Each structure stands twice: as C-alpha cells, then as structure tokens.
Amino acid sequence: MSLVRFPVRFPVRSPVRSVLGDVSGLAFSPDRVSGIQAWYDLPTSTSRWQDTGATVAATAPSDPIRLLQDVTANGRDGVAPSDAARGLYKAAAATGRAGYAAAMAAQPELVTNGTFDTDATGWTAHGSMTLSAPSGVFRIQRGVSINQNASTVLTCEVGKVYRVSFDYVGRSPDSTHYTDFRVGTTIAGIDLARTQDSSLAEFSTGEKSLTFVATATTVYIAVVLRNGASDDYIELDNVSVKEVPAAYLHRYVDYDGVDDVLNATLPNLGSTASVWYMKQDGTAVYAANQSISGAYALPAVDMRGLIIVDGPISASDQTKLATYYA
Ligand SMILES: [Ca+2]
Numbered sequence: 001m002s003l004v005r006f007p008v009r010f011p012v013r014s015p016v017r018s019v020l021g022d023v024s025g026l027a028f029s030p031d032r033v034s035g036i037q038a039w040y041d042l043p044t045s046t047s048r049w050q051d052t053g054a055t056v057a058a059t060a061p062s063d064p065i066r067l068l069q070d071v072t073a074n075g076r077d078g079v080a081p082s083d084a085a086r087g088l089y090k091a092a093a094a095t096g097r098a099g100y101a102a103a104m105a106a107q108p109e110l111v112t113n114g115t116f117d118t119d120a121t122g123w124t125a126h127g128s129m130t131l132s133a134p135s136g137v138f139r140i141q142r143g144v145s146i147n148q149n150a151s152t153v154l155t156c157e158v159g160k161v162y163r164v165s166f167d168y169v170g171r172s173p174d175s176t177h178y179t180d181f182r183v184g185t186t187i188a189g190i191d192l193a194r195t196q197d198s199s200l201a202e203f204s205t206g207e208k209s210l211t212f213v214a215t216a217t218t219v220y221i222a223v224v225l226r227n228g229a230s231d232d233y234i235e236l237d238n239v240s241v242k243e244v245p246a247a248y249l250h251r252y253v254d255y256d257g258v259d260d261v262l263n264a265t266l267p268n269l270g271s272t273a274s275v276w277y278m279k280q281d282g283t284a285v286y287a288a289n290q291s292i293s294g295a296y297a298l299p300a301v302d303m304r305g306l307i308i309v310d311g312p313i314s315a316s317d318q319t320k321l322a323t324y325y326a
C-alpha cells in the first residue's frame with residue numbers, strides 16, 4: 001500500500017507564545033509575581049552601588065555593595081548601615097546553566113601547550129624540577145629540593161571570571177608526595193585559586209576544576225610538587241584556562257557572616273507576606289506567612305536575588321523564579 005503524501009498546513013503560531021507558553025506573550029520576570037513589593041536582583045548591574053548616594057557602581061567582583069536598589073518601581077532599596085556592613089558583589093561560573101558546556105568549548109584556550117603532545121614547551125621549571133612529556137602527558141619530577149614547581153603564564157582581563165581545569169594522571173609509586181595546583185598573580189601564588197591534595201589518598205585521578213576572578217592581567221599557573229623524595233614525579237594533562245562568558249555567570253552578593261546586611265523599609269504587609277530568594281549555591285528558599293511592616297533586614301545569606309510579596313507565592317511562580325535564577 002503506497003503512502004500518499006499531502007501538503008499539510010500547520011497553524012502559524014506566535015513564536016513568543018509557543019516558546020514561552022504564556023498567554024500574555026511576555027517572558028516571566030520576578031516583578032510579574034502577583035503582589036510583588038520589592039525585588040533585589042544581583043544580575044541587574046544598574047542596581048548595585050558602593051555608596052548610599054548611588055554614585056559609585058559595584059561592577060567588578062569584590063566591589064562592596066552599600067546600596068542594592070529595588071528593581072521594581074516601588075523604591076524599597078536595600079541599604080547597608082555602614083561601609084563595614086557591606087557585602088561584596090561576586091560573579092561565578094553558572095556551570096549548571098543550559099548551554100554552558102558548549103559555550104565553554106567555543107572559548108579560546110589561554111594555556112600555551114596544555115596538552116603536552118610532544119614536549120613541555122611553554123612551562124618553566126623552578127628549583128630542581130625536571131619537566132618532560134612522556135606519552136603526551138606532563139611529568140613534573142623533583143630533584144633534591146622540596147616543594148618546587150612548574151609554572152606557565154597567562155594574559156587575563158581584570159574582573160573576568162575564568163575556569164581552570166586539568167586531568168590528574170597520577171604520580172610515581174613512592175607516594176609521599178602530592179600535587180598542589182595554584183593560580184596566582186605571582187609564580188606559585190595562591191591569591192586567586194588553589195586545589196591541593198592535603199590528604200593524599202583523596203586526590204583521585206581525573207579532571208579537576210576551579211574558577212578564579214582575575215585581579216591582574218598577568219596570571220600564573222603553578223603545579224607544585226609537595227613533599228616526597230628525590231625523583232618523585234606527578235603527571236597531569238589537558239591543562240586549560242578559559243574565560244567564562246558573561247551569559248554563563250551567576251551574580252551574587254557575598255556576606256561576611258559577621259555584620260553584613262541590607263536593610264529596607266516596607267509598608268505594612270500584615271502577617272501573610274512572603275519572601276523568596278535564590279541562594280548562591282542554587283538552593284531556592286521560600287518563607288510564607290511573614291510579618292513585615294516597616295524596617296526589614298534582608299536575610300544575610302549569599303544570594304542571587306530576592307523578592308518580597310504581599311501574600312503567598314504560587315507553586316507555579318516559585319518554579320518560574322527558580323528557573324529565572326538557575
Ligand atoms: Ca563586614
């Protein structure tokens with residue numbers, strides 16, 4: 001039986017409706033939650049200020065936040081009571097965001113010879129280290145002196161977020177030595193990032209990664225071989241450093257856990273107000289039936305964003321909020 005094909009006309013859909021599934025045709029935004037009173041949004045660069053007068057923006061990672069403006073038109077700004085009570089603006093890789101892996105794969109590689117295909121060119125031995133590339137992996141072998149390193153240098157952009165990764169291949173059998181992988185603004189400095197095996201047995205083979213925010217244009221990667229005996233070695237491969245694109249960053253406020261806080265003033269919302277926020281670690285917090293009237297201290301929890309609502313927040317809106325801040 002032959003199959004007869006007919007030209008089929010599909011109904012033409014509005015791309016906005018079909019993508020978002022929202023009859024209003026507008027993308028979800030936290031300020032569309034019913035009963036919204038205030039919205040504090042770390043990704044909104046125009047809402048973060050280092051001073052109460054909104055003259056110095058908090059734009060670079062580790063800039064302090066004295067004033068976090070309410071993104072709604074209600075003007076219920078969050079203000080730290082003193083400079084000492086300012087949390088810090090931070091940015092971190094949003095590794096769980098859709099498309100992150102593909103975006104990172106497309107970023108330029110900043111490490112010269114991180115794959116060690118034929119040799120250890122591009123890396124500098126310090127002290128009595130010997131560098132080689134047997135079988136296409138990076139071997140760092142110590143001589144008589146302890147705690148020396150192999151380094152390479154990168155050119156970064158101040159304030160940008162970078163992901164560093166490497167594969168830990170293994171070490172020589174006489175294993176009283178271990179790897180101390182460092183990122184700093186000086187050779188073997190640890191001011192930007194560090195991962196190390198402080199308990200020896202836990203340093204499994206495979207990919208390790210960490211992120212850092214550049215504070216200088218010249219950044220050093222150093223692989224320190226800690227402890228051990230003469231001729232001990234460690235082996236790494238695929239050392240990579242790439243900038244994390246802006247679209248794949250989480251923006252958040254980092255509190256010191258001591259006195260940092262943002263205070264706002266709200267109208268009398270009675271005892272059924274709700275507060276929702278997304279913590280920096282990706283955990284959403286919903287607190288219903290809150291008594292809010294007048295002075296209100298925002299929870300001093302490292303977070304990406306927070307809203308205050310007069311009344312409950314529906315489960316559907318909570319899901320949308322979580323997706324918005326994912
Ligand atoms: Ca403080």
Ligand SMILES: [Ca+2]
Binds near residue numbers: 115
């Ligand atoms: Ca290799």
